[in-house]
Amino acid sequence: MSALPPLGLIAGNGMLPYRIIETLRGSARPVFTVGISGEVDDGFADDMHAWIGLGQLQRARDLMQQEGVREVVIVGGVQRPNLATLDLDEGGAWVVERALSKAQRGDNAVLSLVLDYFEAQGFEIVSAAELLSPATPLQGLLTDTDMAPHRQDMARAVEIARHIGALDIGQGAIVARGIVLGVESVEGTDAMLARIGELSDEVRGTQAARAGVLAKVPKPQQDRRIDLPALGPQTVEGAAQAGLAGIVFEADGVLFEALDACIARANREGLFLFGLTTEDL
Known part of the structure; x- marks a missing residue:
């Protein structure tokens, strides 16, 4: 006992x-x-x-x-x-x-x-x-796909996500080619991604020509003992189906449901996963 x-x-x-x-x-x-x-x-x-x-x-x-x-x-x-x-x-x-x-x-x-x-x-x-501390650090690029062409969308998506977080609205935002395509609210990330997938190809990416970044970050004021942003294989799949180029997140502010599966799925779909440090935010 x-x-x-x-x-x-x-x-x-x-x-x-x-x-x-x-x-x-x-x-x-x-x-x-x-x-x-x-x-x-x-x-x-x-x-x-x-x-x-x-x-x-x-x-x-x-x-x-x-x-x-x-x-x-x-x-x-x-x-x-x-x-x-x-x-x-x-x-x-x-x-x-x-x-x-x-x-x-x-x-x-x-x-x-x-x-x-x-x-x-x-x-x-x-x-x-x-x-659930990860065995390996989550900082930087975790996948094979280069995120360099999408840095501006990454920065803008993180900025928007932090702003809506400060208002206690949600923890995620999607930006493609400088345009805000979606912000997360009560519907959750999966539903937001599904909604983005229904937008015209003129404003979002496609599986053949990926564009757009999902940012997931904690709310600036939140108690980090509860409700940290979560990412799972279904998130990566949803981002892929929506034509996004990748997902950016705070390295010390996210919980992965299945990290290895997320990386493998992202690599198969040609998406990047990138972990930001607090200095990057």
Whole structure:
């Protein structure tokens, strides 16, 4: 029996929760997993020890306290709910009442309150980035395709992404030939890429003549213990289908769902992946 208390993991959608489970599976640190109903991918459902509704933070607290959890990581996406109609327990109501009192109700504002709630209950918040540190640095060019012809679009996309992040709108933007084609909001990156793919070839790139860059960066004011930008093979595929030339991201501010698969997919499609340092931003 492990002498270490279990790490609490509150899981949303995507592969990142499972990556943490796999990372810790062979270690001395046990994990107590709490899945958000309707969010956890079906293939990972058997890895969950308990389930909560999106507005059931008190239930999550009670379950984790019963298991002796002291540290919590919250990872994975969720579909943005209507806060006014969300089914809430006392913990969820604590967050939502405070969120609805704010003029700005973006993801960062709400998620910061979620962290405040769990910290008020005596838990220490652990960043997913601490548990998923890449084996190799993410700075610079990770792929075979040259990004030099697209530096201006890279810089402009990062600038736009940081501006919308400061307004708590989203974490991503797409620029092609100096034109802003899209900014990420509640629909998420995949839906934004699909929308760009429906634009005229006159303004976006094509698979034969790629143009445009997706930038993914954290919001300047966000608490990096939660909701860091995530990139996965589906992101690379979406960028490829939209005719983009590449993806740029903050090297220390992104979580890859499957880095090797992303690099391999990008190389097959002729896209670049480029990690910026904080000095580059």
